Amino acid sequence: MKSCLLVDDSRVIRKVARQIFEALDFACEEAENGQMALEACQKAMPDVILLDWNMPVMDGMEFLRALRKMANGGESVVVFCTTENDMKHIQDAMANGANEYIMKPFDADIVRSKLIQLGIVEG
Amino acid sequence: MKPEDFDLFSSLVKQRSGLVLSKDKSYLLESRLIPVARKYNLKTLEELAQLVRTKRDEAILHAITEAMTTNESFFFRDTKPFDQFKKLLLPELLRTRAAKKQFRIWSSASSSGQEAYSLAMICAEEAAKLQGWKIDILGTDISTEMVERAKSGIYSQFEVQRGLPIALLMKCFSQIGTDKWQLKEELRRMVQYREGNLLTDFGPIGVFDVIYCRNVLIYFDQPTKTRVLEAMSHVLAPDGVLFLGGAETVLGISDKFKPLENERGVYVLANRPDTGMLPKGRGTGVAPPVGSSVFTGTSSSASISA
Ligand SMILES: C[S@@+](CC[C@H](N)C(=O)[O-])C[C@H]1O[C@@H](n2cnc3c(N)ncnc32)[C@H](O)[C@@H]1O
Numbered sequence: 001m002k003s004c005l006l007v008d009d010s011r012v013i014r015k016v017a018r019q020i021f022e023a024l025d026f027a028c029e030e031a032e033n034g035q036m037a038l039e040a041c042q043k044a045m046p047d048v049i050l051l052d053w054n055m056p057v058m059d060g061m062e063f064l065r066a067l068r069k070m071a072n073g074g075e076s077v078v079v080f081c082t083t084e085n086d087m088k089h090i091q092d093a094m095a096n097g098a099n100e101y102i103m104k105p106f107d108a109d110i111v112r113s114k115l116i117q118l119g120i121v122e123g
Numbered sequence: 124m125k126p127e128d129f130d131l132f133s134s135l136v137k138q139r140s141g142l143v144l145s146k147d148k149s150y151l152l153e154s155r156l157i158p159v160a161r162k163y164n165l166k167t168l169e170e171l172a173q174l175v176r177t178k179r180d181e182a183i184l185h186a187i188t189e190a191m192t193t194n195e196s197f198f199f200r201d202t203k204p205f206d207q208f209k210k211l212l213l214p215e216l217l218r219t220r221a222a223k224k225q226f227r228i229w230s231s232a233s234s235s236g237q238e239a240y241s242l243a244m245i246c247a248e249e250a251a252k253l254q255g256w257k258i259d260i261l262g263t264d265i266s267t268e269m270v271e272r273a274k275s276g277i278y279s280q281f282e283v284q285r286g287l288p289i290a291l292l293m294k295c296f297s298q299i300g301t302d303k304w305q306l307k308e309e310l311r312r313m314v315q316y317r318e319g320n321l322l323t324d325f326g327p328i329g330v331f332d333v334i335y336c337r338n339v340l341i342y343f344d345q346p347t348k349t350r351v352l353e354a355m356s357h358v359l360a361p362d363g364v365l366f367l368g369g370a371e372t373v374l375g376i377s378d379k380f381k382p383l384e385n386e387r388g389v390y391v392l393a394n395r396p397d398t399g400m401l402p403k404g405r406g407t408g409v410a411p412p413v414g415s416s417v418f419t420g421t422s423s424s425a426s427i428s429a
Contacts, residue, residue: 085280087298090289101289103280110284116202117288123202 002120003027003044007037007060008052008081013104017050017081020108024121034058038066045072048120050111051098053082053089061096068097077118081106124149128172132156132187135175139188140265141322141343141351155190162186189266193342196234198287199241204337204366204388209245211386212364215400216332217252219362225257226332231355232339233262233316236273237286240306242335243313244295261328263319273316276306322347325354332360332400338368345376352377356392362399365390 004026006017011032018028029046031037035058037049049067053060060080067073077099082089085103093101100114115121132152133144144152153168160171163183174183199205216226230239239262246258264270280302283292296304319328321339334355340348356379359365365380366388367373373380373390383389383401391401 085302087293090293094289094293102284106284107281110281113197113284113286114288117199117286 001025001027002048003029003046004048004050005029005031005037005040005046005076006050007031007034007055007063008050009033009055010052013052013081017111020111021048021050023108024112024115034060034063034066037063041067041070041073041076045070045075047075047077048115049076049078050081050102051078053080053084053093061092064093064096064098077120079111079114079118124153124168125172128168131172131175132168135184136188136191137344139184139322140192140320141347142188142191143342143344143347144191152191156187159183159186159190185267189268192266192269194234194264194266194269196237196338197285198237198283198291200238200286200337201369201388202286204335205241205245207366207386207389208242208333209249211389211401212333213245213249213252219400220332224255225259227259227261227329228333229328229331229335229358230260230262230314231319231321231334231336233264233273234266234269235278235282236262236269236276236314236316237278237282238262238335238337239273239314239316240276240310241286243310244291246313247295247310258313260314261331262314262316263324263328264316265318265320267318270316270318273314274311276311278304278306280304321351321354325358328358330358330360330363332363333366334359334363335366336368337366337371340371341368348376353379356380359392361392361396362401363392364400 002025004021006014006021006028008014009032014030021028029040031040033055051060051064060082064078067076078097079100079102080093080098081102081104083104090101100118102110102114112121116123129149129152136142136144156168156171160168163174165171165174220226228242233239239260243260246253262273277299283296283304292304295307295310297307299305336355340351343351352373355365367390369388379393380390381393383391
C-alpha cells in the first residue's frame with residue numbers, strides 16, 4: 001500500500017483529501033503545518049505529500065525546501081494543493097522541487113488525474 | 124411532459140444528431156429544453172413543441188438538438204490514447220509520411236476542444252522532429268457553442284486541472300483574470316474548429332491519417348454507429364488509425380475496422396495494406412498470454428472470439 005502525508009492547517013481539507021486518497025488505496029497520515037510534516041517525514045518518508053502553502057508555524061514552501069535537503073527527501077512526490085493560483089507561485093513551487101500543483105478548490109477527479117500522470121496511480 | 128411532445132423532441136434530436144433518448148430521459152429533456160424555450164420567449168415546453176410543429180425554424184431545431192448534447196471533455200482524457208499517439212503513432216507518421224512531410228488529424232466530436240488541443244500540445248513538444256512538417260488538426264462538433272468555446276481556447280481553473288500536467292499548463296497557457304486560462308496563440312493556431320455533424324458532413328472534409336472519435340458513439344443506436352463508422356472508413360487513409368472511447372468498439376458494429384493487436388481503443392481498416400503504419404506486430408503493447416484470443420485476421424470477414 002502506498003503512503004501519503006496530507007499537510008494542511010484546515011481539518012476539513014485534510015478530511016476531504018483523506019477520503020480521496022483512501023479511495024485510491026493510500027495509507028494516510030496528517031500534519032497541520034510544515035513543522036509537523038517534517039517530523040512525520042523524519043519518522044517515515046511518505047510516497048506522496050499533498051502540501052498546502054499558507055500555514056502557521058512553517059509554511060509549505062519552507063517545508064518543501066527543508067524536505068528536499070533531507071538525505072532521503074528526494075524520494076517523496078510533492079503535490080502542492082493551495083489557493084495560490086497565479087503563475088508566479090506555480091513557477092516558484094516547481095523551481096523548488098514540487099512535482100505537481102493543484103489549485104484549490106479541487107476534487108477527486110483532479111487528484112486522480114494528477115496521480116495518474118505522475119505514474120503513481122494506474123489509469 | 125406530454126408523451127407526444129416527448130416523442131416529437133426525441134425523434135427530432137435522434138434524426139438530427141443520432142442521440143437516442145429513452146423514455147426515462149424525459150427529466151433530462153425537460154431540464155435542457157426549458158432554457159431553450161425561455162430563449163424564444165416561451166413559457167412551457169408545450170409551447171415549444173407547438174412552435175416546432177407549426178414552424179420548422181432551423182435555428183430552433185438546432186438549438187434544441189444542441190441543448191441535448193453532453194459536452195464533457197478533459198485534456199489528455201484517459202491518458203492512454205494520447206500516450207499511444209505520442210509513442211506509437213507519431214514515430215510511424217514520421218517514418219511513413221517522410222516524403223510528403225504532412226499528416227492530418229481529425230477530432231471528430233471535439234466538444235470544447237481539449238482533445239484536439241492535447242494533440243497539438245504533443246506535436247508542439249515534438250517540434251524538433253517536426254521541423255518543416257505541415258500538420259493539420261481539425262476539430263468538429265455539432266454544437267455551435269462548443270465550437271466557439273474551443274476556438275477561444277479559454278478554460279476554467281477546474282478544466283485546466285483535469286488531465287493537464289502542471290508543466291504543460293505553465294508552458295502552453297497564459298492566465299487571464301484570476302481563474303481563467305487561455306491556450307497560447309501559437310498552439311491555438313495549430314487547430315481549426317468548425318461545426319460538423321457526424322451524420323451528414325463527411326463530403327468536403329478530405330482524408331485523415333488519424334481520427335479520434337471518442338465518447339460520442341455511446342450516445343447513438345447501433346445502426347447509427349454502423350453508419351458513422353462506415354463513413355469514417357472512407358475518410359481514413361488506407362493505413363490510418365482510428366481511436367474510439369473506452370466504452371466504444373467496432374466489434375459487432377462495423378466490419379470496416381478491426382482492433383489493432385495489443386493496443387486497446389485503437390482501430391485500423393479491416394482491409395488495410397500490410398505495409399504502412401503499425402503493420403502487424405509493431406505494437407508496443409505487451410504480448411497477450413499464449414492462448415488468449417486476439418484478433419489476428421486480415422480479412423474483413425474474420426470473426427472474433429474474444
Ligand atoms: C462527451 S463529448 C466528447 C468530447 C471528446 N471527444 C472527448 O472524448 O472528451 C461528445 C460530443 O459529441 C458531440 N456530438 C454529438 N452528436 C454529434 C454529431 N451527430 N455530430 C458531431 N458531434 C456530435 C456533442 O456536441 C459533444 O460535444
